[in-house]
Amino acid sequence: MKIQFPRIGIAGTGAMGRGIAQIAAQAGSEVFLLDVNPGAAQAAKAALEEQWAKLVAKGRLDETEASAHAARLHPVTAVADLAGCDLVIEAIVERLDAKQALLAQLQQVLRDDAVLATNTSSLSVTAIGAGLPRPGQLAGFHFFNPVPLMKVVEVIAGLKTDPAICAALVNYARQMGHTPVQAQDTPGFIVNHAGRGFGTEALRIVGEGVTDFATVDRILRDQVGFKLGPFELMDLTALDVSHPVMESIYRQYYDEPRFRPSVITAQRLAGGLLGKKSGEGFYRYADGVAQVPAEPAVPLVDLIPPVWVSPRASRRAELYQLLKDLGAAIETGQSPSAHAITLVAPLGFDVTTVAVVERLDPARTIGIDMLIDDAATRRRVLATNPASRVDIRNAAHALFARDGKAVSVIRDSGGFVTQRVVATIVNIASDICQQGICSPRDLETAVTLGLGYPLGPLAMGDRWGPTNILEVLFNMQTVYGDTRYRPSPWLRRRGAIGLSLTHVEE
Helix, strand or coil: CCCCCCEEEEECCCHHHHHHHHHHHHHCCEEEEECCCCCHHHHHHHHHHHHHHHHHHCCCCCHHHHHHHHHCEEECCCHHHHCCCCEEEECCCCCHHHHHHHHHHHHHHCCCCCEEEECCCCCCHHHHCCCCCCHHHEEEEECCCCCCCCCEEEEEECCCCCHHHHHHHHHHHHHCCCEEEEEECCCCCCHHHHCHHHHHHHHHHHHCCCCCHHHHHHHHHHHHCCCCCHHHHHHHHCHHHHHHHHHHHHHHCCCCHHHCCCHHHHHHHHCCCCEHHHCECCCEEECCEEECCCCCCCCCCCCCCCEEECCCCCCHHHHHHHHHHCCCCEECCCCCCCCCEEEECCCCCCHHHHHHHCCCCHHHEEEECCCCCHHHCCEEEEECCCCCCHHHHHHHHHHHCCCCCEEEEECCCCCCHHHHHHHHHHHHHHHHHHHCCCCHHHHHHHHHHHCCCCCCHHHHHHHHCHHHHHHHHHHHHHHHCCHHHCCCHHHHHHCCCCCCHHHCCC
């Protein structure tokens, strides 16, 4: 197979540049390494040779192959040394002026048909190429760290980018063993844009006093299937990386409410609580291991009252079956007795509002999240309201923990943790489709590979019901009076027919 770009340059040999150089050399390209720091390019080559040697020792790479890969790495000392390259990828500091200056120098020495690519994660490709004599030869080529393991790359067309350049980069990405996704030049491209809902909504939940960091992480891992909760993830990526991205995308979208950053991360960043690398973030770390607070114990209750279920509860039939399986005494009258636990299961609404609208005794009213089928989760989530009695809360907790499944009890809010985060993720993804930033198929691919979500956002919406997601958003918009929960027109149109790829145009 003929390699798309036989000779490539990598400008910037930090973690990203090294990773790109590794997969390019493995694909068969001659790779020329350039860095402004003396000795950095040579050090990058040595580090990659060491990495390949480790793979040989583990039996995952042939020694002959490792030697061939290493022979394709060529440290250089000046921009002029990249003159013969077919493609140069810049992976330098994330500053517009620095990238513009470097790329302008490169186009002075490269052939007219040579391709330039920027690995920017947050800057406009159009703006980076604005002063170039040949802006059509520049495209975004955004890899994720660590490059050899993160198998997705975003190919971004600026306003003046020649479509043939993007086609060539797509082909080259596949030759390097990566999955390319194509995006328009918009803030955050696909992955960083689609990922806004996970962390920002979790921060709002904690900021409202609904529950704590560890409980949010537990709920989203156990109910939805995320590998890491949002606060675990922010500790891993570090706030000096993640908070500036929040602010950048928010400002680039002219203060779009959906992307509003949180004072929680701003304050922690200022205080140096960056995450795992600083020894403390949302969690404290001892020898690199997070010190997670223990879950509250299941209350000991002598007698659990009977349970009455609201006729408006979501998944009401399933909720009745769950109560039967747990051995609950179930009331079936039109209204609850004076002794019953009154159970509601709203979508988007807070428990207080439901109790008032349905004329229920708030002191005995408890909410349960039924957005996701109970059988598909490893945790149940209950919500109190400000008037809930402690004995009723404890009895409900003890009842729903009878079969050994974990139970979290949170304070009242519009929408439960899972409802709020999932609905926000699906809504932002739908808006990406509405804007035509990428195809729905590339969106799903980018999110599952780039963010590691258990499902793509559109598949997530289909799994738990587009109409349910819409109900959560409409009701949360009512509760909060905030446009950040305004449903995307794309989601509203497809709510009745589904969001999956079999139902959407490419």
